[in-house]
Amino acid sequence: MNELPLEMPQRACNIAIVAAEFNHFIVQQLVDGALDALGRHGVSESNISLAWVPGAFELPLAAEVLAGKGQHDAVIALGAVIRGGTPHFDYVAGECSRGLAEVGLKHGLPVIFGVLTTDNIDQALERAGSGAGNKGFDTAVAALQMISLLDRLHGK
Numbered sequence: 001m002n003e004l005p006l007e008m009p010q011r012a013c014n015i016a017i018v019a020a021e022f023n024h025f026i027v028q029q030l031v032d033g034a035l036d037a038l039g040r041h042g043v044s045e046s047n048i049s050l051a052w053v054p055g056a057f058e059l060p061l062a063a064e065v066l067a068g069k070g071q072h073d074a075v076i077a078l079g080a081v082i083r084g085g086t087p088h089f090d091y092v093a094g095e096c097s098r099g100l101a102e103v104g105l106k107h108g109l110p111v112i113f114g115v116l117t118t119d120n121i122d123q124a125l126e127r128a129g130s131g132a133g134n135k136g137f138d139t140a141v142a143a144l145q146m147i148s149l150l151d152r153l154h155g156k
Protein backbone atom coordinates (compact mmCIF):
# COMPACT_ATOMS: atom_id res chain seq x y z
CA MET A 1 0.00 0.00 0.00
CA ASN A 2 1.24 3.48 -0.83
CA GLU A 3 0.02 5.56 2.10
CA LEU A 4 0.50 9.31 2.25
CA PRO A 5 0.12 10.35 5.89
CA LEU A 6 -0.51 13.89 7.08
CA GLU A 7 2.82 15.68 7.32
CA MET A 8 4.21 19.18 7.60
CA PRO A 9 6.01 20.65 4.56
CA GLN A 10 9.80 20.45 4.52
CA ARG A 11 10.23 23.81 2.79
CA ALA A 12 9.40 27.49 3.19
CA CYS A 13 5.72 28.23 2.53
CA ASN A 14 3.91 31.38 1.40
CA ILE A 15 0.51 31.71 2.97
CA ALA A 16 -2.30 34.18 2.26
CA ILE A 17 -4.95 34.77 4.89
CA VAL A 18 -8.23 36.43 3.95
CA ALA A 19 -10.31 37.53 6.91
CA ALA A 20 -13.82 38.96 7.21
CA GLU A 21 -14.24 42.13 9.25
CA PHE A 22 -17.85 41.29 10.19
CA ASN A 23 -17.87 39.99 13.80
CA HIS A 24 -14.32 41.34 14.04
CA PHE A 25 -13.87 40.49 17.73
CA ILE A 26 -14.25 36.80 16.86
CA VAL A 27 -12.42 36.80 13.54
CA GLN A 28 -9.39 38.61 15.01
CA GLN A 29 -9.04 35.68 17.43
CA LEU A 30 -9.13 33.26 14.50
CA VAL A 31 -6.43 35.32 12.75
CA ASP A 32 -4.33 35.28 15.93
CA GLY A 33 -4.78 31.50 16.18
CA ALA A 34 -3.74 30.99 12.56
CA LEU A 35 -0.65 33.21 12.96
CA ASP A 36 0.27 31.35 16.14
CA ALA A 37 0.10 27.97 14.37
CA LEU A 38 2.06 29.20 11.35
CA GLY A 39 4.76 30.65 13.59
CA ARG A 40 5.02 27.43 15.61
CA HIS A 41 5.51 25.50 12.37
CA GLY A 42 8.29 27.74 11.13
CA VAL A 43 6.48 29.96 8.64
CA SER A 44 8.15 33.35 8.80
CA GLU A 45 6.04 36.50 9.06
CA SER A 46 7.48 37.84 5.83
CA ASN A 47 5.91 34.85 4.02
CA ILE A 48 2.40 35.60 5.30
CA SER A 49 0.01 38.14 3.80
CA LEU A 50 -3.27 39.14 5.44
CA ALA A 51 -6.14 40.82 3.58
CA TRP A 52 -9.37 41.96 5.22
CA VAL A 53 -12.75 41.95 3.43
CA PRO A 54 -16.04 43.38 4.73
CA GLY A 55 -17.84 40.08 5.35
CA ALA A 56 -17.73 36.35 4.70
CA PHE A 57 -19.63 36.80 1.44
CA GLU A 58 -16.59 38.65 0.02
CA LEU A 59 -14.04 35.99 1.03
CA PRO A 60 -14.28 33.93 -2.20
CA LEU A 61 -13.48 36.89 -4.46
CA ALA A 62 -10.42 37.89 -2.44
CA ALA A 63 -9.32 34.24 -2.36
CA GLU A 64 -9.82 34.00 -6.14
CA VAL A 65 -7.66 37.05 -6.86
CA LEU A 66 -4.93 35.88 -4.49
CA ALA A 67 -5.00 32.34 -5.87
CA GLY A 68 -4.73 33.73 -9.41
CA LYS A 69 -1.51 35.55 -8.59
CA GLY A 70 0.22 32.21 -8.12
CA GLN A 71 2.39 33.53 -5.29
CA HIS A 72 0.92 31.54 -2.42
CA ASP A 73 0.99 27.88 -1.46
CA ALA A 74 -2.37 28.11 0.32
CA VAL A 75 -5.14 30.55 1.10
CA ILE A 76 -6.76 30.47 4.53
CA ALA A 77 -10.21 32.07 4.72
CA LEU A 78 -11.39 33.18 8.15
CA GLY A 79 -14.78 34.54 9.16
CA ALA A 80 -17.74 34.13 11.47
CA VAL A 81 -21.32 33.84 10.25
CA ILE A 82 -23.77 33.75 13.13
CA ARG A 83 -27.33 32.59 12.50
CA GLY A 84 -28.90 34.85 15.13
CA GLY A 85 -27.19 37.84 13.55
CA THR A 86 -28.74 37.67 10.11
CA PRO A 87 -31.89 36.51 8.36
CA HIS A 88 -29.74 35.65 5.33
CA PHE A 89 -27.37 33.32 7.21
CA ASP A 90 -27.87 30.49 4.71
CA TYR A 91 -27.06 32.71 1.74
CA VAL A 92 -23.94 34.23 3.29
CA ALA A 93 -22.61 30.95 4.72
CA GLY A 94 -23.63 28.90 1.66
CA GLU A 95 -22.17 31.22 -0.94
CA CYS A 96 -19.00 31.64 1.08
CA SER A 97 -18.33 27.91 1.41
CA ARG A 98 -19.35 27.18 -2.19
CA GLY A 99 -17.21 29.99 -3.54
CA LEU A 100 -14.15 29.04 -1.53
CA ALA A 101 -14.39 25.40 -2.60
CA GLU A 102 -14.66 26.53 -6.22
CA VAL A 103 -11.51 28.66 -5.97
CA GLY A 104 -9.53 25.77 -4.53
CA LEU A 105 -10.63 23.34 -7.22
CA LYS A 106 -10.12 25.87 -10.04
CA HIS A 107 -6.55 26.66 -9.04
CA GLY A 108 -5.55 23.28 -7.57
CA LEU A 109 -4.60 25.20 -4.45
CA PRO A 110 -5.44 24.49 -0.82
CA VAL A 111 -8.15 27.02 0.06
CA ILE A 112 -8.91 26.34 3.67
CA PHE A 113 -12.36 26.92 5.13
CA GLY A 114 -11.95 28.67 8.48
CA VAL A 115 -15.36 30.27 8.59
CA LEU A 116 -17.35 29.62 11.74
CA THR A 117 -21.04 29.01 11.07
CA THR A 118 -22.83 28.96 14.40
CA ASP A 119 -26.27 29.51 15.88
CA ASN A 120 -25.09 32.13 18.37
CA ILE A 121 -22.14 34.20 19.59
CA ASP A 122 -21.32 31.84 22.47
CA GLN A 123 -20.77 28.94 20.07
CA ALA A 124 -18.54 31.14 17.93
CA LEU A 125 -16.49 32.29 20.93
CA GLU A 126 -16.03 28.65 22.02
CA ARG A 127 -14.40 27.92 18.66
CA ALA A 128 -12.24 31.05 18.67
CA GLY A 129 -10.57 30.52 22.05
CA SER A 130 -6.92 30.26 22.85
CA GLY A 131 -4.87 27.17 21.97
CA ALA A 132 -6.61 23.92 21.02
CA GLY A 133 -10.08 25.41 20.82
CA ASN A 134 -9.22 27.85 18.08
CA LYS A 135 -10.47 27.08 14.58
CA GLY A 136 -7.99 29.55 13.10
CA PHE A 137 -5.14 27.51 14.59
CA ASP A 138 -6.63 24.30 13.14
CA THR A 139 -7.07 25.78 9.68
CA ALA A 140 -3.42 26.87 9.55
CA VAL A 141 -2.34 23.34 10.43
CA ALA A 142 -4.69 21.99 7.72
CA ALA A 143 -3.19 24.43 5.19
CA LEU A 144 0.34 23.20 5.91
CA GLN A 145 -0.75 19.55 5.79
CA MET A 146 -2.39 20.12 2.39
CA ILE A 147 0.70 21.89 1.04
CA SER A 148 2.80 18.91 2.05
CA LEU A 149 0.34 16.45 0.52
CA LEU A 150 0.16 18.36 -2.78
CA ASP A 151 3.97 18.57 -2.89
CA ARG A 152 4.13 14.78 -2.59
CA LEU A 153 1.28 14.18 -5.05
CA HIS A 154 3.06 16.43 -7.58
CA GLY A 155 6.27 14.45 -6.99
CA LYS A 156 8.17 17.35 -5.44
Ligand code: INI
Pocket residue numbers: 020022023054055056057058079080081082083085086092
Ligand atom coordinates in the same frame (compact mmCIF):
# COMPACT_ATOMS: atom_id res chain seq x y z
N1 INI B 1 -20.98 38.61 7.22
C1 INI B 1 -20.30 37.82 8.05
O1 INI B 1 -19.10 37.58 7.83
N2 INI B 1 -20.90 37.26 9.13
C2 INI B 1 -22.24 37.49 9.40
O2 INI B 1 -22.74 36.94 10.42
C3 INI B 1 -22.96 38.34 8.55
N3 INI B 1 -24.35 38.68 8.85
O3 INI B 1 -24.79 38.42 9.97
O4 INI B 1 -25.04 39.22 7.99
C4 INI B 1 -22.30 38.89 7.42
N4 INI B 1 -22.95 39.69 6.56
C5 INI B 1 -22.26 40.56 5.62
C6 INI B 1 -21.96 39.85 4.30
O5 INI B 1 -20.93 38.90 4.48
C7 INI B 1 -21.48 40.86 3.25
O6 INI B 1 -20.33 41.52 3.71
C8 INI B 1 -22.55 41.90 2.91
O7 INI B 1 -23.80 41.30 2.61
C9 INI B 1 -22.09 42.77 1.71
O8 INI B 1 -21.95 41.94 0.53
